[in-house]
Structure formats: structure tokens, C-alpha cells
Amino acid sequence: MDKRKMPVVKTVGISKRYGEGVGTWALRGVNFDVAPGEFVAIVGASGSGKSTLLNMIGALDQPTSGAVYINGQNTSYLDENALAALRGDTLGFIFQFHYLLNEFSILENALMPFSIRKGGPSRDDRQWVEELFCRVGLQDSMHCRPKQLSGGQQQRGAIVRALANRPKVVLADEPTGNLDSRNGAMVFDLLRELNTTFGTGFVLVTHDDRLAREAARIVAVEDGRIVANYCVEEVEREASQLRHSEK
Ligand SMILES: Nc1ncnc2c1ncn2[C@@H]1O[C@H](COP(=O)(O)OP(=O)(O)OP(=O)(O)O)[C@@H](O)[C@H]1O
Ligand SMILES: [Mg+2]
Helix, strand or coil: CCCCCCCCEEEEEEEEEECCCCCEEEEEEEEEEECCCCEEEEECCCCCCHHHHHHHHCCCCCCCEEEEEECCEEHHHCCHHHHHHHHHHHEEEECCCCCCCCCCCHHHHHHHHHHHHCCCCCHHHHHHHHHHHHHCCCCCCCCCCHHHCCHHHHHHHHHHHHHHCCCCEEEEECCCCCCCHHHHHHHHHHHHHHHHHHCCEEEEECCCHHHHHHCCEEEEEECCEEEEEEEHHHHHHHHHHHHHHHC
8 A cells, every 4th residue: 555645543443341241332343544644633422432542543552352553553463562662653642641750851751752762862853842842832841840830831741742753643632621722722723733734643532622623534432433524624615515505
């Protein structure tokens, strides 16, 4: 298959049961994929399976059945080290519980992937990360440790960390959930700009309808199944044609 068109992440008929026996089926046969540079919003009621789907896509947890492919590789055949390397090269994670390390400044936290894998950040890497901190309004706080910062500032620090390594796709669970509307909009503008400028893909779980409508594609989850999957532009075009034909 053409490498440029190959989905960065793809799930094939994944189901997920939590617990033994009957358990809870959080996902039921989900097929989902993200092409390079796509901006997808996942919406659905609380408990519908959105976070579970995101965990599966990121190979943070294994499905009970079905397969998850990252960059064309079936993750069920990879050991933990290979999986960690694949994740590190391809994905960025913005989750509600951000695990910033308290003994380091948020700048050092964000530079960590470069320190671990590439023998230290280059001058360019450092400039890029500092630019990201400015973009989320943390230019004066990047040398602070997480504990010295508010929840919203920590959240923005975790967002910078997720973007630092220029991932192909960023998986985000309510990335603006802890932020007021001004900071939420600032973060969302940054994500959109990275999407258009660098073709970074985004899969974003959100309860915010306004944010969801800004995405290119909306996927609705209900009771562990995808019940709708549509391109926002197409729907809007059809709606406008309908309005015209009614006139
Ligand atoms: N670790 C777990 N153990 C047992 N059940 C779980 C676990 N995680 C999720 N579930 C169950 O799986 C279902 C889907 O949960 P999930 O967290 O994916 O929902 P969600 O759509 O992300 O909800 P929310 O919008 O509230 O975050 C729910 O019924 C939930 O109770
Ligand atoms: Mg959730």
C-alpha cells in the first residue's frame, strides 16, 4: 500500500471486556482508522467507550479481541520494548491525568523524550519546545516544577510535552477539559495550526460540541459501538444545498 495513504493507526474489529465472565463490554467490534494528517473528534455520552477506544488506539491496553495496527504494524505481535519505541516515534498522548515528573521543571519534562532517546535535545529541539510553551501562554512558567503551577498550567505543560517530539498523531482525551475558555481556545488554535502546518494528526475526545464541530471528521460512540462517522464539511455542504433547494 502507498505509505502516504496508509492509516497511522487502525483498529480491526476490536472488542474490549473489562473484568472476568460477563464483565463490561466497553467496546464491541470497532473498526476505526486515522489517515495521516486527519483531525478527528470522538464524541459520545459518559461511559460509551471513548477513553477505552483511545487507550486501544494508543496500544496502552490490549483489546479482548480484534487487532490494532500502528504504522501498519500489528501491535499484538510486538513486545513491550518494541511497542514503547513504536509509540514514542509515532504518537503523542494528552490525557486527563498527566504524569509530569515533579522533580523536573515543565521544560525539562517536555525535553525528556530527546534526553532519553536522542542523546539530548539539539538547539532546534529546544527552540521548538520553547516556542510551544509560548504558544500555550507558559513563557514565564516553563522553568517551574509542576507542583508550583495550577492544574490548568500543568495541563498546558503536558500538552507541550505531548507535542514536543513532533508525533504523527496526537491522541487527546478532553485536552481542554480543565481549561477556561480563553486557554482552551489557545490550546485548540495551536492543535489546529500544527494540523495545517505540519500535518500532525489528531484524535480528540471531547464533550464540547463547539470543539467537535471544528474537527474535520466526527465519530460518535454509543454503548461501545461507532454509530456515526462523518466528514463535517460534507454534512455542512449538504445542509447548505438543502437550504438552497428549499428556498
Ligand atoms: N478499568 C476498568 N475496569 C472496569 N470497567 C471499566 C474500566 N474502564 C472503563 N470501564 C467501563 O467501560 C465503559 C466505557 O468506559 P470509558 O472510560 O471508555 O467511557 P468514556 O466514554 O470515556 O466515558 P467518560 O466520558 O465518562 O470519560 C464504562 O461502562 C466503564 O464503566
Ligand atoms: Mg473518558
